[in-house]
Amino acid sequence: MTPTSIAGRLTLMFAVATGLVSALAGVAVFVFQTLELRRHQAEELRARFEIVETMVHRLGEAGRWPLLADKLTSFTPANDAIRYRVESPDPRFAYGAPWPAGARVEGPKQGLGYVRFEGRRFMTLSKMVGPYRERPAVRLTIAADTAPFDASGLVLGVGVLAASLLTTAAVSLLGRRIARDGLAPVDRLSQHAAALNPDDLSLRMPTRRLPAELEGLMAAFNGALDRLQHAYVRLSSFNADVAHELRTPLSNLIGQTQVALSRPRRPDELEEVLHSNLEELERLRTIINDMLFLARADQGAVAANLAPTSLAALVRKTADFLDVLFEEAGVTLRIEGDATIAVEESLLGRALTNLLDNAIRHGAGPGRVTVTIEDHGDEVCVGVRNRGAPIQEAHLARLFDRFYRLDPARENSGDSHGLGLAVVKAVAAMHGGSVFARCEHGEVLVGLFLKKRETAETPAPPRVTSEPRESELAEPV
DSSP states (O other): OOOSSHHHHHHHHHHHHHHHHHHHHHHHHHHHHHHHHHHHHHHHHHHHHHHHHHHHHHOOOGGGHHHHHHHHHHHSOTTOSEEEEEEOSSGGGOBSOOOOTTOEEESOSSEEEEEEETTEEEEEEEEEEOOBTTBOOEEEEEEEEOHHHHHHHHHHHHHHHHHHHHHHHHHHHHHHHHHHHHTHHHHHHHHHHHHOOTTOTTOOOOOSSOOHHHHHHHHHHHHHHHHHHHHHHHHHHHHHHHHHHHHHHHHHHHHHHHHHHSSOOOHHHHHHHHHHHHHHHHHHHHHHHHHHHHHHHHTTOOOOSOEEEEHHHHHHHHHHTTHHHHHHHTEEEEEEOOOEEEEOHHHHHHHHHHHHHHHHHTSSSSEEEEEEEEEOSSEEEEEEEEEOOOOOHHHHTTTTSTTOOSSTTOTTOTTOOSOHHHHHHHHHHHTTOEEEEEEETTEEEEEEEEEOOOOSOOOOOOOOOSSOOHHHHHSOO
């Protein structure tokens, strides 16, 4: 079963790695030493063979052969660990008993080989000795029992195994200590993380005196905490804004209704109260509808019913619904450029309505609102420009936040509830685009970028002159 802690995993890895390396090294040492033992036994056999071969070579008379037999008998230990054989066609020059029945000879007739019998194994060295005087050519064989060397190999193997096990255990214990000491900063970070709480959003994880691998992680984690704190503050502000926006019309409804019920009223007075209440209810409905729309956009809703649309024509169509506002503000509309792009007309019309309404409400009195439509290749830019007081960069970056107003006191908010530009941003995102706001040449420019999308058939956009006709400038929309 795999350990669940990092220290346990590292200890297991140390143990496995050390065990494998120790096993490979032990096998290598065992094989090398076994070969060395065999070579040593073979060298010992060759040394004995040279001595006996010299003796056999010099004896050519049958009368002196018993002297050699006595010598070989004296060379033979009591446990028969060393055996000598001389095979000869002349029985007078033979020595030693033949191998027992059932003996298994391995290897060539001359040179090194092995013979097995009675549960024992002997290394043999055989060679022909040439004839000399009466003695014919004989085969001299020396056999040495391999049991002592096998026992030495077994002891060596057990020693290597024990050393490997002890090394693995020692490295595992040392590796566990190293892993625990190496992961001590992680434990300290865990304690710091446990101390984080929503009551103090300024708390951050330490980034000093940490390993290099953890410094980047903690920096990224603190960055995430910064973003969460910012989002939490914005959410708190959003909740306060929602409460404020909903409280005003509700307070108006309650106050007007209480006044109407304070004494008997004529039908025309009650009708006036109902009309006033209806306006407040309409404002409530608008706020709720916008909030529901933004909630769907936050959940990843995208524009679906895309159709090739002339943006200039859609701007004119949208402006027709705002002609009263244009007339009351003494503002005229100018459209520069055009492009045909696949959009969901109802959504984009809603965004354009909010942009034009924002330009009229926050413009510097009577004048002109200019809508520029620019084709940038893979996207189209729609900007609404109006004369107005300069806006600081800090405010420009937040114009599209929900319920955000330049005036924190919310004075002179009128019928605006602070969600108009947030809806514009959501519509742009649903079309795969973005929004922008900037001040230039004494004017405020607010707009959106729309991504072009492939459609089955996209007609060419109609040619629109950059300069509007005089009648368009003279008459309010």
